[in-house]
Amino acid sequence: MTTDILGVIATYGITLLLAWPLSRYIVKVFRGERTWSDFMAPLERLFFKISGINPKEEMNWKDHMKALLTINLVWFVYAFFALMFQDKLPLNPDGNPGQSADLAFNTAISFVVNCNLQHYSGETGVTYFTQLFVLAFLQFVSAATGIAALVVVFKAMKEKTTTKLGNFWDIFLKTITRILLPLSIVIALIFIFNGMPASFAGKDTVVTMQGDTVNVSRGPVAGFVAIKHLGTNGGGFFGANSAHPLENPNYVTWMTEMVAQVVLPIAMVFALGLFIQKRKFANVIFGIMTIGMICLLIPSMQQEMAGNPAIAKMGIHQLTGAMEGKEVRFGAAATGYWSTVTTIISTGSVCGWHDSTMPMTGLMQLLGMMLNCLYGGCGVGILNYYIYIIIAVFISGLMVGRTPEFMGHKLEAREVKIAAIITLLSPFLILAGTALSSYVLTHHPDVNWAVKPTAWLNNPGYHGFSEMLYEYTSANANNGSGFEGLGDGNVFWNVSTGFVLILGRFLPIIGPVAIAGLMASKKYIPESAGTLRTDSLTFGAMTFAVIVILTALSYFPALALGPIAEYFSM
Amino acid sequence: MKKYLLPSIKLTLILVVLLGGIYPLFLAGVAKMAPGGGDGVKVMRNGKVVGYENIAQKFSDDKYFQPRPSTVDYNAAGSGGSNKSAGNPDYLKTVQERIDTFLVHNPDVKKSDIPAELVTASASGLDPHLTPEAAYVQIPRVAKHRGIAADRLKQLVDANTKPAVLGVLGVATVNVLKLNIALDELK
Numbered sequence: 120m121t122t123d124i125l126g127v128i129a130t131y132g133i134t135l136l137l138a139w140p141l142s143r144y145i146v147k148v149f150r151g152e153r154t155w156s157d158f159m160a161p162l163e164r165l166f167f168k169i170s171g172i173n174p175k176e177e178m179n180w181k182d183h184m185k186a187l188l189t190i191n192l193v194w195f196v197y198a199f200f201a202l203m204f205q206d207k208l209p210l211n212p213d214g215n216p217g218q219s220a221d222l223a224f225n226t227a228i229s230f231v232v233n234c235n236l237q238h239y240s241g242e243t244g245v246t247y248f249t250q251l252f253v254l255a256f257l258q259f260v261s262a263a264t265g266i267a268a269l270v271v272v273f274k275a276m277k278e279k280t281t282t283k284l285g286n287f288w289d290i291f292l293k294t295i296t297r298i299l300l301p302l303s304i305v306i307a308l309i310f311i312f313n314g315m316p317a318s319f320a321g322k323d324t325v326v327t328m329q330g331d332t333v334n335v336s337r338g339p340v341a342g343f344v345a346i347k348h349l350g351t352n353g354g355g356f357f358g359a360n361s362a363h364p365l366e367n368p369n370y371v372t373w374m375t376e377m378v379a380q381v382v383l384p385i386a387m388v389f390a391l392g393l394f395i396q397k398r399k400f401a402n403v404i405f406g407i408m409t410i411g412m413i414c415l416l417i418p419s420m421q422q423e424m425a426g427n428p429a430i431a432k433m434g435i436h437q438l439t440g441a442m443e444g445k446e447v448r449f450g451a452a453a454t455g456y457w458s459t460v461t462t463i464i465s466t467g468s469v470c471g472w473h474d475s476t477m478p479m480t481g482l483m484q485l486l487g488m489m490l491n492c493l494y495g496g497c498g499v500g501i502l503n504y505y506i507y508i509i510i511a512v513f514i515s516g517l518m519v520g521r522t523p524e525f526m527g528h529k530l531e532a533r534e535v536k537i538a539a540i541i542t543l544l545s546p547f548l549i550l551a552g553t554a555l556s557s558y559v560l561t562h563h564p565d566v567n568w569a570v571k572p573t574a575w576l577n578n579p580g581y582h583g584f585s586e587m588l589y590e591y592t593s594a595n596a597n598n599g600s601g602f603e604g605l606g607d608g609n610v611f612w613n614v615s616t617g618f619v620l621i622l623g624r625f626l627p628i629i630g631p632v633a634i635a636g637l638m639a640s641k642k643y644i645p646e647s648a649g650t651l652r653t654d655s656l657t658f659g660a661m662t663f664a665v666i667v668i669l670t671a672l673s674y675f676p677a678l679a680l681g682p683i684a685e686y687f688s689m
Numbered sequence: 690m691k692k693y694l695l696p697s698i699k700l701t702l703i704l705v706v707l708l709g710g711i712y713p714l715f716l717a718g719v720a721k722m723a724p725g726g727g728d729g730v731k732v733m734r735n736g737k738v739v740g741y742e743n744i745a746q747k748f749s750d751d752k753y754f755q756p757r758p759s760t761v762d763y764n765a766a767g768s769g770g771s772n773k774s775a776g777n778p779d780y781l782k783t784v785q786e787r788i789d790t791f792l793v794h795n796p797d798v799k800k801s802d803i804p805a806e807l808v809t810a811s812a813s814g815l816d817p818h819l820t821p822e823a824a825y826v827q828i829p830r831v832a833k834h835r836g837i838a839a840d841r842l843k844q845l846v847d848a849n850t851k852p853a854v855l856g857v858l859g860v861a862t863v864n865v866l867k868l869n870i871a872l873d874e875l876k
Contacts, residue, residue, distance in 0.1 A: 126858035170699035190697035197701065242767050252709035259708045260701075288700070295704065300712065307716050311727065314743065317713070317720035318727035322766065327746040328739050328869060329753075334766035335741050337729050339713045341720065359768035362812035364743035365729060370859035426805060427775045430784060437805035439820055439860075443780075444770040446811055447757070447818040450860040471812045474772035582774035604772030689776050 123452040127420070130374045130456075134381045141382060142389035148297045149270050149290065149394065159296045166292060174292075177283035180636025183271050184629055186287040187264060191231055191625075194257060198227035201253045202245070211246035212321025213336070218244065225613035225620075230254050232624035233261035233496060235347075235354025235467060235599035236616060238608045242336040242358055247319060254354060255343045259303075262350025262383075263294040265498030268628045269387060270294075272505060275635035276526045277395040279643035284636065298383075299349060306345040309375050314368045317341040340366055348379035351496040353467030353599040361457075361470045362446050373449055373470065377457060380466045384494035387501055395526075400654035404504065407659045411493040411666075412463055415483040420455035422477040428689055444475030455480065462487030465496030467599025474577065474586065474602040478689060481585060481602075482682035488596035489545070489674050490666060496597065499624075502631040504662075508653070509538040509634060510669070511662040515651055524650060528638040541630035545595050546673035548619045552591035553677065557584070559611065570606035577604025581688065585681035590616060595623035732866060740866055741765070745817045748869060751794055752834035754819070754827050756865040757806050758787060761814035770812045784808050797829040818862040821850050837875060845871055 147154045167174050178186070201208065202223040206216050218226060222238055226245075229236040230253070239245065245254065267290040274284045311317050316337045323335045340356045344366055347354060357363040367373055388408065392401025423445075426437030440451025449457075454471035461468055462484040473484055487493065492503035509525065513535050516523025523530040556575075559566070564573040576583035586602040593600055594616040601607070607616070652658060720727025730742040740746050745756040747763040756763075760771050773780035787808040792800060804823040824846045832839045849868045853859045 122853045122857050123860050126854070126860075129858050166700065166703050169703060170696045172696045172700065186693045186697075189693040190701065193694070193697045193701050197705075240767060240769070251713050252705055255713070256705050256709040260704060288696070292700070295708070300708070303712070304716070308719065311716065311720045311723045314724050314730045316725070316727055316729045317716045317723075319717060320728045323729070323741075325738060325740055327763075328734075328866070328873075329746070329748060329750060331747055331763070333746070333764045335729065335744055336765055336767070339717060341727075342713045342716045357768050357813075359770070359813035359815070362770070363768050364745075364813055364815050364817055365741075365765075368743050370854050373859070374854075429776050429781055430805065430809075433781075433785060433788060434800045435788065435803055435805055435808065436801050438822065439805055441775065441809075442757075442806040442811075443773065443775070443809040444812045445809075446813060446816045447806055447820055447823075448816075448860065448862050453859065469812075472770045472772050474774060475770065477775055577772050578774040578777045578780075580776075582777070602772070603769075604774075685774070685776065 123450045126370065126374070127452055127456045130377050133374070134378045134385060137378065138382050138385040139389060142386040142393060145298060145386060145390045146393040148293055149273070154297070156297045156301065163292055163296055167288065172288045174286050174289035176286055178286055179282040180271060180275070180284055180632050183268070183284060183287045184632060187268065187628070188625065191264065194260065195227050195231050198230060198253050198257060199223050202226050202249055205246045205249045208246065208248045210248035210251070210319065212319070213246070215243055215246050221610040221613040222608070225617045228617050228620045229599065230257035230352070230354065231261060232597050232620050233265060233350070233352055233465070233499070234594065234597040234620055234624070235352050236594060236601070236620070237354050237599065238613055240358035241356050247338055250343060250356065251339060255346060258346045258350050258352040258354065259295055259299055262299060262346070262352065262497040263291050265496060265628070266294045266387070267291040267498070268632055269498035269501055271632050272502065272635040273391060273394045275639035278639055279527065280639065280641065282636075282640050284639070299346065303342065303345040303349055306349060306375060306379050307341045310341040310344060310372055313372045315341040315344065315372065316365055337365065344376065345379065347468060348376045348466065349383060351380055351384065351464050351466045353461065355468060361468045362472070364446070367470060369448055373453060376468070377460065380468070381460055381464060381494065383497050384464045384500050387498065388494065391501060397654060403654055403656060403659040407663050408493045408504070411490065411663070412459065415463065415487050415493075416456065416459045419459045419480045419483045420452050422479045423451040423455035427477065441477060444472030446471060458484055459487060461600060462598060463490065463493040463495070464500060465491060465596055465598045467593060469600055472603060473589070473600055474604045478582070478682045478686035481589075482678060482686070484600070485585075485589060485592055485678060485682065486670070488592045488598045489549070489670055491545070491596045492666070499597070499628065503627060505631045505635070506538050506541050506627070507662055507666050509534060510542060511658065511665045512651065512653065513538070514665065515658070515661055519651070521649065521651070524644060525638065525653060527643045527646065528641045529644065530638070534634045534637055537630050537634050541627055542669060544622065544626055548595045548623055549588070549591045549674075550677060552594070552615060552619055553588045555615065556587045556591075556611070560587075568611055569609035575606045577606070581681055581685040585685065588677055588681050591619055594619040597624050732870070734870055739870070742864065742866070743817050745815045746866055748865070751830055753869045753872065754824055754831060754865055756819065757816050758808070758810045759814040760810050763815065765815050768813045768815055770814060771810045795827065795830045798826055802826060817864055817866060819865055821846060821861055821863055824863045824868065831872070841875070845875065
């Protein structure tokens with residue numbers, strides 16, 4: 120079984136090798152330096168001209184947020200109505216119906232916020248029109264939104280004193296035309312030549328070798344799967360997501376999808392160091408994030424490769440590991456690796472079902488989403504880490520009895536309050552949501568929803584509780600994976616997770632941008648011997664401690680009721 | 690916010706056309722040169738389509754190699770797994786039934802030699818592959834029902850085994866549909 124571990128190591132290695140040159144290119148794009156992709160410039164100018172946008176107009180952080188929120192609102196309205204009336208729109212060869220209002224609400228928000236929770240199945244719940252013109256479109260622009268917000272923070276950290284932080288439209292459009300679109304095309308071509316469907320042909324009917332008549336769903340899969348991963352979106356074209364043999368046909372496509380989803384989050388960390396010219400600062404962050412990932416990864420892979428202890432008791436030797444809900448062409452090691460990566464970086468695609476993984480692996484998946492900053496999603500991962508840095512600077516300042524400073528600016532009450540609110544928001548949304556669903560389940564089990572609360576849970580006991588906890592954790596982290604046994608296709612889950620999605624997306628974007636914007640407008644204080652160094656290993660360890668302590672305090676009780684109790688009862 | 694509304698709408702429309710229209714159309718055009726022409730790779734036999742290379746089919750007859758259990762009955766109109774948790778008692782009962790059924794059809798196999806993937810459902814319900822071990826373990830049964838020597842079947846499985854990438858990355862797999870077609874052609 121060593122080859123499957125080698126496959127994982129090689130995949131991570133390739134990711135790092137590609138992330139470094141990519142980060143240099145990203146920095147050039149956002150600094151406005153000459154690059155090979157300058158041939159896109161006339162097209163960008165044309166787009167701006169038609170839209171009536173002046174891309175040279177400098178914006179402060181509030182203007183950035185206004186522009187960002189306005190265009191996100193436009194996308195939501197567009198997506199909501201397109202999904203509801205998709206049955207009346209073209210490109211529906213399989214004759215799929217329109218979505219109900221609550222499902223369209225959830226789906227639209229879920230794709231606008233880069234989550235892709237998917238309370239429908241790709242084969243039956245959407246049409247080719249909505250897959251392409253709504254969902255794949257949103258996968259591009261939601262990723263670009265996250266990166267655009269992060270670049271504002273980059274600019275704010277770099278400047279001494281300024282309120283001019285570039286132009287939102289300029290950063291946003293260049294993210295698409297210079298980074299996401301060209302890379303997606305390359306990735307999609309690899310998929311296509313490995314047999315992934317890419318045409319507009321509808322379901323096929325086949326008579327099998329033994330005479331059964333079956334259908335085979337197809338469609339324009341390859342382009343969708345490329346941006347699904349590159350943009351850390353994660354929403355599958357088919358119900359089975361990247362476990363589906365047409366959405367992930369072999370080990371080469373597995374490696375490609377895996378590299379595609381991690382490469383931008385890692386490249387953005389390197390780009391941070393290059394952009395603000397503090398490479399050591401970014402390297403320490405990268406180191407801490409990687410250590411965090413390994414802490415979650417090793418138990419996951421070990422547990423999945425060891426197999427299900429309950430099946431071992433039946434006398435079966437699980438040489439290939441715990442294979443329930445996994446595919447042979449990936450195996451247990453690769454699926455364990457994927458489950459960690461997809462939860463730490465908020466992709467939420469799966470190549471094997473998380474509901475069927477071992478309790479300890481489930482715990483690691485939940486932790487990955489609760490932290491949500493180990494590399495993290497496109498752009499937003501570093502924004503989440505930024506909040507932890509602010510808290511760590513504040514606590515360190517208190518410990519040494521000095522006014523805390525970060526990047527040459529004083530950190531004062533207003534910024535710390537914002538950081539504290541953002542930190543408390545996640546546990547509030549996750550725990551309140553889980554409490555609400557647990558209450559409904561126990562006190563109103565027979566409400567007449569599409570799926571009655573008694574039928575929500577696919578598994579009894581502690582694991583059933585974990586299914587609900589997972590759903591809200593995934594919604595808050597804008598992750599999109601699930602313990603998919605949960606019967607979430609009804610108005611309760613569609614609406615409640617819909618609101619968690621909105622709050623869990625936009626507040627953690629606005630918070631860090633506001634902090635960075637406020638700090639950048641303050642007087643610049645040159646570094647002195649008394650300045651707390653934020654690029655040291657000590658400070659890295661301090662940030663790591665802050666992350667661990669805050670997470671443990673917030674979530675230990677809930678985790679103890681779910682995966683931890685399940686582990687000890689196996 | 691009003692200032693940004695009109696530019697937002699216009700830019701959205703342009704990007705919908707570029708990303709939702711032109712991008713997939715370009716890829717569909719290129720895919721015409723790829724295996725399967727972008728429609729999925731089909732498997733032909735005697736000039737007739739008998740399935741898709743990467744979609745598992747049901748083989749319930751004992752004289753064929755059988756794929757992994759499926760929760761969607763091998764119908765790729767949909768896809769999905771059981772989503773059962775590791776310790777779910779109902780699930781474990783299902784696994785026990787699969788073990789018992791396997792032993793009835795394969796009396797020469799010891800229980801401890803049954804590979805886990807043959808008694809657990811795949812993630813997609815359409816897993817087209819087996820590990821070589823899961824194919825080997827079915828050889829005595831197939832050999833008996835076809836009257837073909839086990840050695841020859843082992844050669845056949847090996848010939849249909851796709852090794853790990855470059856021989857060192859990932860896992861070796863056997864495509865069940867292709868293996869069964871090769872099996873029928875042995876005579």
